[in-house]
Amino acid sequence: MTRVLITGGAGCLGSNLIEHWLPQGHQFLVLDNFATGKREVVPAVPGLEVREGHIGDAQFVEQAFAQFKPELVIHSAAAYKDPADWQEDARTNVTGSIEVVKASERHGVGRLVNFQTVLSYGRTSVSPIPVSHPTAPFTSYGISKTAGEQYVLQAKLPVVSLRLANVTGPRLAIGPIPTFYKRLKAGQKCFCSDTARDFLDMSDFFSMIDLAVQPGAATGVFNVASGEAHYIKEIFELVARHLGLPAMDVPVVPPAADDVPVVALDASQTTKAFGWTPKVGFEDTIRKQLEWYDRYGVSDIYSHLSSKS
Numbered sequence: 001m002t003r004v005l006i007t008g009g010a011g012c013l014g015s016n017l018i019e020h021w022l023p024q025g026h027q028f029l030v031l032d033n034f035a036t037g038k039r040e041v042v043p044a045v046p047g048l049e050v051r052e053g054h055i056g057d058a059q060f061v062e063q064a065f066a067q068f069k070p071e072l073v074i075h076s077a078a079a080y081k082d083p084a085d086w087q088e089d090a091r092t093n094v095t096g097s098i099e100v101v102k103a104s105e106r107h108g109v110g111r112l113v114n115f116q117t118v119l120s121y122g123r124t125s126v127s128p129i130p131v132s133h134p135t136a137p138f139t140s141y142g143i144s145k146t147a148g149e150q151y152v153l154q155a156k157l158p159v160v161s162l163r164l165a166n167v168t169g170p171r172l173a174i175g176p177i178p179t180f181y182k183r184l185k186a187g188q189k190c191f192c193s194d195t196a197r198d199f200l201d202m203s204d205f206f207s208m209i210d211l212a213v214q215p216g217a218a219t220g221v222f223n224v225a226s227g228e229a230h231y232i233k234e235i236f237e238l239v240a241r242h243l244g245l246p247a248m249d250v251p252v253v254p255p256a257a258d259d260v261p262v263v264a265l266d267a268s269q270t271t272k273a274f275g276w277t278p279k280v281g282f283e284d285t286i287r288k289q290l291e292w293y294d295r296y297g298v299s300d301i302y303s304h305l306s307s308k309s
């Protein structure tokens with residue numbers, strides 16, 4: 001049994017991790033301000049406490065660490081919802097990360113796992129991007145997350161920062177997959193941006209993080225991805241086929257000015273360090289996601305935990 005503190009535990013990845021780990025009998029403390037997460041997805045079931053607060057609030061963070069005494073910290077909280085709100089991005093992604101690192105040091109945390117966005121690499125023509133590639137973020141989210149990661153890497157404790165592809169799984173409610181599913185089902189028109197992304201199934205994310213949290217496992221920065229770039233139009237076609245719609249033309253528009261055309265991450269260093277490779281291929285990853293929407297709808301609320309409690 002491990003005492004696990006998860007910042008941003010009411011978000012997509014955090015809440016999926018809790019569902020994955022709770023049956024193993026760990027104790028969890030979630031710190032979340034519900035900026036983009038939902039309290040309903042992490043109800044207070046035995047072994048799981050949820051505290052509302054901002055990780056940039058030093059007193060809130062210190063009190064949580066002092067009382068809970070975590071052995072493992074998963075730093076999943078991040079601000080991104082208003083690209084113009086640089087102050088909030090910096091307060092959460094930079095100051096919040098610093099508070100989490102400092103509290104982890106003060107309270108003898110055994111390991112800290114951080115999640116990082118591919119936006120830290122900025123606009124690069126290299127594909128797939130190796131983890132050694134320089135960072136060059138150009139959005140408020142990317143800039144603040146990159147600074148936050150640099151602070152995390154200064155921590156005087158074992159730290160792993162996982163640079164993640166687009167992880168797909170329960171409650172994924174943003175991006176092309178839910179958008180096409182919802183619109184095509186409602187008979188609405190769609191368009192595709194002429195961009196390609198790297199998609200990773202939640203089960204492959206779980207197998208990686210299970211390795212990353214092991215005491216004595218490798219530390220540092222790692223790409224966690226399939227290594228393959230797939231065009232948004234491919235997703236459109238898979239969604240249309242899944243819904244039994246006839247082949248149709250869809251407008252493909254050039255990427256927006258703040259968009260990166262092609263993103264895939266080279267995870268070969270991760271394979272070397274952890275022996276990890278993703279197992280679920282692209283079409284199966286998308287199919288699993290669409291089957292989840294068939295069962296539960298496009299919602300970020302549904303929780304296996306709340307269905308049991």
Ligand SMILES: NC(=O)c1ccc[n+]([C@@H]2O[C@H](COP(=O)([O-])OP(=O)(O)OC[C@H]3O[C@@H](n4cnc5c(N)ncnc54)[C@H](O)[C@@H]3O)[C@@H](O)[C@H]2O)c1
Nearest residue numbers: 008010011012013032033034035036037055077078115167
């Ligand atoms: N999901 C992905 O595919 C993906 C890809 C790359 C990186 N990431 C990173 O993984 C982490 C989790 O992403 P996600 O997809 O679950 O996003 P999410 O928005 O679902 O989760 C983030 C959580 O952090 C919480 N939060 C925001 N500001 C906070 C604050 N100041 N104090 C406390 N809690 C706060 C939100 O309410 C939310 O519950 C983030 O760090 C993100 O940058 C995710």
